[in-house]
Amino acid sequence: AQRVTQPEKLLSVFKGAPVELKCNYSYSGSPELFWYVQYSRQRLQLLLRHISRESIKGFTADLNKGETSFHLKKPFAQEEDSAMYYCALMPGAGSYQLTFGKGTKLSVIP
């Protein structure tokens, strides 16, 4: 069975400081990893996925298969980054359900 762990429930950083939201996963195969974000009073939406290797809103995430991690990073936090962030895993190979972590609430202090 797959599992996603986000060790921080809440992360507070000052505006302009670097941000790193941690995500570790356990799965024996080669899953697809995602970061979803939920801004206040908005629906859950995809932020980025590891296969696209793109930077969205200044965020990047690198899949480290050795450490089974998929940490989300941004060099300079902005106030509009304050939101709930969820790391998610899709096993693939016939199984397309998303398994989510419990989420990390990011608060950017002006």
Add this chain to the structure above:
Amino acid sequence: DAGVTQSPTHLIKTRGQQVTLRCSPKSGHDTVSWYQQALGQGPQFIFQYYEEEERQRGNFPDRFSGHQFPNYSSELNVNALLLGDSALYLCASSFLPGQGYEQYFGPGTRLTVT
């Protein structure tokens, strides 16, 4: 395109009752997945429907059942409600159930069981 829509927005039921939640997928999407999100938790997969059939199921009891209609909309039914069923129920749609297809989420239905 309104994206994924869900109804109702909020619902209050009594323990032992039955409830039906509805979801309309984003235009062009044919696959619907349902998730349960308890307070302080991440969404948990219930099941996925494609071509009007349940294709995958998470670790939920048979009290949770669903249906997909020819227009791709979907219903989630929960029988014999328990207090622990109180949660936000999310619907997500995608084009095909496969890897590589982004799931778009609806706003959710907040179910309270008293």
